[in-house]
Each structure stands twice: as structure tokens, then as C-alpha cells.
Amino acid sequence: MNIFTEFGRYLLMLKGMFSKPENAKMYWKEFMHQCSDIGIGSLGIVVIISVFMGAVSTLQTAYQLVSPFIPLSTIAQIVRDTVILEFSPTLVCIVLAGVVGSKIASELGNMRVSEQIDALEIMGINTKTYLILPKLLAAFVVIPMLVVVSAVLGIWGGRLAATLTGIVSGAAFDKGLHQFFKPYNVFFALAKAYTFSFIISSIPAYYGYYVQGGALEIGRASTRSVVVSCVLVLFADYVLAAVLL
Amino acid sequence: MIEVKNIKKGFGEKMVINDVSAVFQTGKCNLIIGTSGSGKTVLMKCMVGLFEPDSGEICYDGQNFSEMNTDQRKELRQQIGMLFQGSALFDSMTVEQNVLFPLDMFTKKTYAEKLRRVNEVLDRVNLKDTNNKFPAEISGGMKKRVGIARAIVLNPKYLFCDEPNSGLDPQTSLLIDKLIKEITIEYNITTVVNTHDMNSVMETGDHIIYMYQGLKEWEGSNKEIIFSKNERLNNFIFASEFLQDAKDMRMLEMKGKIDNNRNMDDMLK
Secondary structure, three states, X not given: OOHHHHHHHHHHHHHHOOOOOOOHHHHHHHHHHHHHHHHHHHHHHHHHHHHHHHHHHHHHHHHHXXXXXXXXXXXXXXXXXXXXXXXXXXXXXXXXXXXXXXXXHHHHHHHHHOOHHHHHHHHOOOHHHHHHHHHHHHHHHHHHHHHHHHHHHHHHHHHHHHHHHOOOOHHHHHHHHHOOOOHHHHHHHHHHHHHHHHHHHHHHHHHHHOOOOOHHHHHHHXXXXXXXXXXXXXXXXXXXXXXXX | OEEEEEEEEEEOOEEEEEEEEEEEOOOOEEEEEEOXXXXXXXXXXXXXXXXXXOEEEEEEOOEEHHHOOHHHHHHHHOOEEEEOOOOOOOOOOOHHHHHHHHHXXXXXXXXXXXXHHHHHHHHHXXXXXXXXXXXXHOOHHHHHHHXXXXXXXXXXXXXXXEOOOOOOOHHHHHHHHHHHHHHHHHHOOEEEEEEOOHHHHXXXXXXEXXXXXXXXXXXXXXXXXXXXXXXXXXXXXXXXXXHHHHHHHHHHHHOOOOOOOOOHHHHHO
16 A cells, blocks of 8 residues: 555544534543543553753753853753743654554554454444544543643753752742743644644554454554654654744 | 346456356355355455445345445445454454444434443443453454444444454354354344355255366255265365265154164264
8 A cells, every 4th residue: 555545544533533422422432531641541651751851951961052152041942942842742643653652553552453442343433533532632632731741840950950969059040941931842842732633633543443364463463553643743843943933 | 035146256367256147145145155266255245345346236125236436435434334353343442332332323322211222232242241352352253242232322234244253263163154144034134144154054054156277066945955066165164074074964864764863872873
């Protein structure tokens, strides 16, 4: 199957998601279930990555800023901006592409192979609407929240590393955080988070939904979905930076 | 009643079903039999709408399925129950939640009413004390019975069973066959069973269609199949010498040449 056929089928899948729900209450239940799965399920890894990401950024920035003419509070500014602009939205979303993406692809793939999707179809349920739409909406709601949490924890991790190692005092770090802060950067980070959340939920959903074969193919679909999602996240990252900055 | 008229279905160059027509009667167990790759599963999937036939018509009580719009199909599908080869139970749900699911999705009954109905159908398929178990915790035969319970919970008019006996021991297979037959008569359902289990054919085959390489090769009942002169059908049904001998014995018995009330020990003397 060539790339155009795949892209066409992907678009048709997205179009097929928009139909009237058979029972709004059941769809809401599924949406909340997915929010919990994606959000709470990924919170642990996001917390760990973010704290260490901020801490390492602080140490490496301090290592490079050796000039006595540059105030130490600049370290905080650099950490803040790199965390908000790049690390939290992009790095966290790449990790989430692995965590959430493989889960979505393998869950749908298993349902396809074990005929559970066929069973739902025969009941008269639009499986694209019932199985894929709640995942996409949940990712759209929860992933930007995780990115915000990650940014806060990343900056906190940076401050913690700075004070624990004595590179920058807490007061100097806080002063640096407030200097030259651009709220637009937060808007940019959120724009990235929304774009990436769509990519890392819809691409695995596509690969999982259309899987054919058995356990081996589910594994392959899961791996492929993660690889494609990561590449598209990086590509979208560049495009957004070029357009919005 | 389900009518299938001149159905054709191919994948790429290969025609899997070639001009098949049949009528599946209400209140009867209609069996589709045939070797692997004969097109019986594809025919069933065309009938339930999982595959779109290339040409031909499928009519449910006179309503042409191919001409229905999405909403009409959805409505009809709520009258269809299907038991899958691998049961297709939702792994993350308990037995009770699996059977409850169609009721939750399509009815506005209270939770107590829905639960009563769930217990009623689980009792009907002889499943007790399994409500809170997950599919991974029950046996293959029990999974099939949960699949049947889920298929009949909305009181369907049409029941499709795709190889209901696959992977089951002969005794459990007979129980499942008996259950399908009883439910068909009790609820007056149009049942279509896709099988290559010979016990099912002889026990439940009110109406049998034999498929061979995408064509309908033979049609009749379990009483007629034994006297069939169709060589391919005979080769398929009575594949082993044991079954061939059993057939000969049965034919002699039916012609009155063997007294089936005679003691087996006397016969062996």
C-alpha cells in the first residue's frame, strides 16, 4: 500500500469518526476512561522526565556560562525558556508517543484481531466514533495539561538542582525566572502540545484500527505507529517554530 | 427469513463467492458447511454487513440490506446477534459487563431491569456465579455461552454463529449445539450457523448449504444429507473410514435392516 493510499485511508478514518453517538452517556464514560488512562497513566513518567530534564538543563547551562559578565540569574531564564519552548512540549510528547501511542495501537489492534471490533459493528455501533474519537478527544484535553505540569516541574527541577549544588541561589534563580518573561512562549508551547496530541493519538489509532493478522502484526503496528508519530512530531515541531516564532 | 440472491464477492482477482443464492428460514437452524476456504465465512460476513458484496442482494424479511442507509442498517443490526469463532468478548469487562453492554448502549431501562435481563440470559445459557469473572478466567465453552448470552440479550430476530464449536471438546460442542437449537425454537429466530463440525450437521441441521470453492454445491436437510449422491459432499462429510462406516450403518438402520434396539453385545457376537 503506497503512502497516498494510506493517507487517504487515514483521512477517511478521521471523517468516519464524526457520526451521531448511539448513546451519549456511554461515549462520555468512554471519554472519561480514556482521560484517566492517558492522563493518570502517563503522569508518573512525565513527572520523572520533567524534573530531571530541568535539573540537567540547569547544570549544563551553568557549565557553559563561565563568563563573569553574565549574571547567574540568566541560567534561570535559559532554563525557563528552553523548558517552556522545547523540552516540555516536544520531549514529553515524544515520550508520550511511545507510552500512549503504543497503548492505543496495541489496544485497537488486539480488538481488531480478536474480532471485538466486528462484534461492536454488528451491534450497530460506529466503531470509529466509539473507539477512536474518545481517545483523540481525551488526548486533546489531557496532553496539554501534562505539558503544563511538565513545564512547571521542569523549572522546579532546575531550581532544585541549582540550589542543591549551590550554582545559583534560590533568590537569584527566582529573579531570573521573572526577567524578560514572554507569555507568548506559553501560547507557543500550548499550540505545540495541541498539535502533537492530535498526532500521537490519531496515528497509532490508524495503525491499530486497520491491523491485519495476529500478535506479530499488532507488535509491528505498535512499533510503526510510534516511529511515524515521533517523526511527525519532530516535523511539526520545525514547522510550528518556523511559522509561529 | 433471510434471502440471499446471486451474491458475488471477490478479493482482487480471486472470486471467493460466486453467484450464491439461498433462503434461510425463521425458527430453523440453517447451516453453512464446507471445507476451509470454501467461502462460508465470507458469505456470512457479507450477510451481516462486515463485507460489502460485489453484486447481489441480501434481504432481511423482504428489506434489501444493500439498499439501506447507515441509520437503517444500524436499526437492523440491533436485531442481529452474532457469536464469533473466538467469542469476541471484551477483555477488559467482566462477564456481566459484557452481556450488559448492548443493553447499556441501546436501551433506556433502569440498571435493575438491565441486571435482571442479564441474569435471565446468563441463566438461560446455564452460566451461574460467573458474573464477576473476566473472560480470561473462564473456559472456552463458557466463553461461547457468554457470547450466546450477549448475542440474545436484546431479543434478536436473527442469530449468526461463526464456527461455534471450534476449539471445544465433543461433549461441550454438543451442549452448545443443543443450546443454539433450543434458543432458535424458543425465540423463533432465524439462525445461521457456519460450521464444519459433523455432529452439528447431524444434530442441528434443519437446513444445510454445502459450499465448494465459492459455489453452492448442495442444499438439503440433515435427513437428506446421508442419502446424498454428491461425491464432493460425501467426501467432505464422511471423510474418515469410521464416519463412512457409521453412515452405512445409519443407512441400513433407516432402511430397517438393522434393529437399533438390539443389544450391542448380541450384535458383536
